[in-house]
Amino acid sequence: MAPFTLIEFLVIIVILATLGHGREQTNRTACMSNLRKLHSLVSRFSSDNGGALPVGYQLGQKQFNTTLYSASVNQYVLIGKLLANGSVQNPRVFFCPSERDTTRAYNTKANPYPVRGGTNLQGGHATNPLVDWGSADFPSNPIRLTNIGRVPLMADGVGMPKQVDSRHTDGINVFFSDGSGCWVSREKFATDLSAGSSISASNNAMMNRI
DSSP states (O other): OOOOOHHHHHHHHHHHHHHHHHHHHHHHHHHHHHHHHHHHHHHHHHHHTTTBOOOOBBTTBTTOOSEEEETTTTEEOGGGHHHHTTOOSOGGGGSOTTOOOTTTSTTOSSSOSSOOTTOOEEOSEEEOOOSBOTTSSSOSSOOBGGGSOSOEEEEEOOSSHHHHHTTTSSEEEEEETTSOEEEEEGGGTHHHHTTOOSOOGGGHHHHHHO
């Protein structure tokens, strides 16, 4: 077999790049669809619980806003409550289809689903870190849908540059409390994002800015 010519090699690269771009566009659309479904489930949860929303963060660290099951308190938390009450038919809705980080992807050795004893479950989507759940089953003063106006409610989980790099790379999907969604390019939050390199309460102010 004759070796590829330079032109043939370049054509192959272009084809692969085009296929990769098309796959990412499909994943980005699927990701937004996940957020839309989660919004519907969260709204139903709110209706069934006096307006309370299962959103926030855990244990004083706002980057813990992607947790679905916390091994430290041995319970489902945040939007993981939707898994606990059996209202979710397909658990993949909690995970970004572009995710390459095995600690946040669906049912990997590092992030198994169903939950196994002693292991946290992290989702691909984050909730707005408006209230600290601490180690409680539910916050004593939860955020209520009727009190927050139009604010980002859920989005792709980001708190560090690597969490953007492992998904859509150049931006994130965001879904609002009023049921609308949009794409936010990375340049809109990249400066704030660069301040955080670890999960720490010291980065809470950065999460507020994001």
